[in-house]
Amino acid sequence: MNLASVIKSESELLLPTYDRQKVLFTRGHDVYLWDSRGKKYLDFLSGLGVNALGHGHPAIQRVLKKQAAKLIHVSNLFFHEYQSELAKKLVKVSGLDRAFFCNSGTEAWEGALKLARAFARVSNSNGHKAKWRILALENSFHGRTFGSLATTGQAKYRHPFAPMLPGVSFVGFNDVADLKRQFDGSVCAVCMETIQGEGGINPVSPEFLQTARELTDKTGALLILDEIQCGLGRTGRWFAYEHYGLKPDIVTVAKPLAAGLPLGAILTTNRVASGMHPGMHGTTFGGGPLATAVAIEFLNQVGGLLKHVNETGDYFRGQLESLAAKHSAIREIRGLGLMLCLDIDSPDVAKAAVQYLLDRGILINRTHDTVLRFLPPYIIQKKHVDQVVRALDAALSAASKPAAVGASKTGKRNKN
Numbered sequence: 420m421n422l423a424s425v426i427k428s429e430s431e432l433l434l435p436t437y438d439r440q441k442v443l444f445t446r447g448h449d450v451y452l453w454d455s456r457g458k459k460y461l462d463f464l465s466g467l468g469v470n471a472l473g474h475g476h477p478a479i480q481r482v483l484k485k486q487a488a489k490l491i492h493v494s495n496l497f498f499h500e501y502q503s504e505l506a507k508k509l510v511k512v513s514g515l516d517r518a519f520f521c522n523s524g525t526e527a528w529e530g531a532l533k534l535a536r537a538f539a540r541v542s543n544s545n546g547h548k549a550k551w552r553i554l555a556l557e558n559s560f561h562g563r564t565f566g567s568l569a570t571t572g573q574a575k576y577r578h579p580f581a582p583m584l585p586g587v588s589f590v591g592f593n594d595v596a597d598l599k600r601q602f603d604g605s606v607c608a609v610c611m612e613t614i615q616g617e618g619g620i621n622p623v624s625p626e627f628l629q630t631a632r633e634l635t636d637k638t639g640a641l642l643i644l645d646e647i648q649c650g651l652g653r654t655g656r657w658f659a660y661e662h663y664g665l666k667p668d669i670v671t672v673a674k675p676l677a678a679g680l681p682l683g684a685i686l687t688t689n690r691v692a693s694g695m696h697p698g699m700h701g702t703t704f705g706g707g708p709l710a711t712a713v714a715i716e717f718l719n720q721v722g723g724l725l726k727h728v729n730e731t732g733d734y735f736r737g738q739l740e741s742l743a744a745k746h747s748a749i750r751e752i753r754g755l756g757l758m759l760c761l762d763i764d765s766p767d768v769a770k771a772a773v774q775y776l777l778d779r780g781i782l783i784n785r786t787h788d789t790v791l792r793f794l795p796p797y798i799i800q801k802k803h804v805d806q807v808v809r810a811l812d813a814a815l816s817a818a819s820k821p822a823a824v825g826a827s828k829t830g831k832r833n834k835n
């Protein structure tokens with residue numbers, strides 16, 4: 420199959436949910452991908468934050484092959500060797516007590532919301548005021564299923580599917596006064612991404628997160644953090660909340676957890692877990708032997724990479740700052756570790772820059788029209804950063820010449 424025939428048959432056979440770039444990938448190795456014509460690409464997006472160890476990592480391949488030959492699936496009616504081993508590792512690095520395994524980010528988030536409501540019910544049963552409201556943040560993104568959509572603070576994602584889950588209110592991003600105004604004894608959870616990803620790489624402010632922790636502590640409501648994009652080493656620490664010196668009651672992770680296989684997890688405390696009993700929640704595939712065996716190896720590898728993520732992230736940020744000093748089109752650099760972005764003052768220039776890099780064999784993406792997002796594999800080297808920064812420099816120089824900007828004004832391509 421070539422690109423043209425795949426495009427044609429997908430257009431006839433698939434639901435029209437994606438506006439894909441016209442590239443057919445056939446192979447990956449290390450930080451590179453190759454398309455059907457043999458063109459090589461430097462991957463600075465890592466499958467939207469999934470391929471944190473790059474492609475074809477030898478340790479992942481080894482575990483994958485061994486486990487695939489041994490046992491792929493048994494269902495959650497029975498035990499297998501790896502769920503508790505993986506939970507033990509996640510509990511250790513998160514400072515929480517327990518895990519539940521599922522298949523994706525949105526499923527982890529759904530489970531976290533259910534856990535919050537279930538815990539509120541249990542803690543209400545001894546005479547406390549009913550807690551059921553959920554406070555989420557404007558501009559957030561938590562996934563595509565109904566609970567996740569209901570807590571996603573962007574109308575464009577929710578509106579086509581209204582009505583939503585009742586009981587959710589949105590607080591202005593980093594608006595401490597608004598959080599205090601909307602919070603009361605009816606709130607069962609305040610939830611947010613520690614660093615908004617799809618919303619344009621926006622770290623929550625220390626003051627806002629600290630206020631959320633204090634308010635929830637006072638009433639027994641829960642603080643739930645979505646670290647599906649920013650967690651598991653992406654910011655140079657195991658979890659982004661470590662940069663803030665506090666701990667949530669629930670954290671969700673997914674994307675890179677099983678190095679490309681679908682796996683998500685909810686991590687929580689013993690106290691919150693007391694709201695659940697057998698039969699209340701479950702999944703057929705979640706936490707199967709193949710994905711969990713691979714995830715154990717992923718965590719082993721990440722343990723040795725955190726220092727590298729910090730150093731490479733600092734270097735990358737430094738290079739982006741030099742670029743910003745040269746190009747007035749760069750409004751802001753945001754992010755932590757290897758979750759970084761350039762906010763550009765024009766959607767057209769941002770769009771042209773993504774295309775310029777793609778043409779030259781570099782993958783990045785654009786979110787919220789003006790944000791160039793970088794989620795490279797943790798294993799990138801300074802030479803890869805240099806290659807990307809050189810290309811961005813050329814792209815922004817080319818785009819500042821009026822004739823070179825051919826992109827349309829809107830052309831939304833927001834992807835999580």
Ligand SMILES: Cc1ncc(COP(=O)(O)O)c(C=O)c1O
Pocket residue numbers: 467523524525526528560561562563612616617645646647648649673674835
């Ligand atoms: C912060 C965050 N939460 C949730 C999700 C949903 O994850 P998934 O696409 O695996 O359902 C995403 C996906 O991009 C995300 O970035």
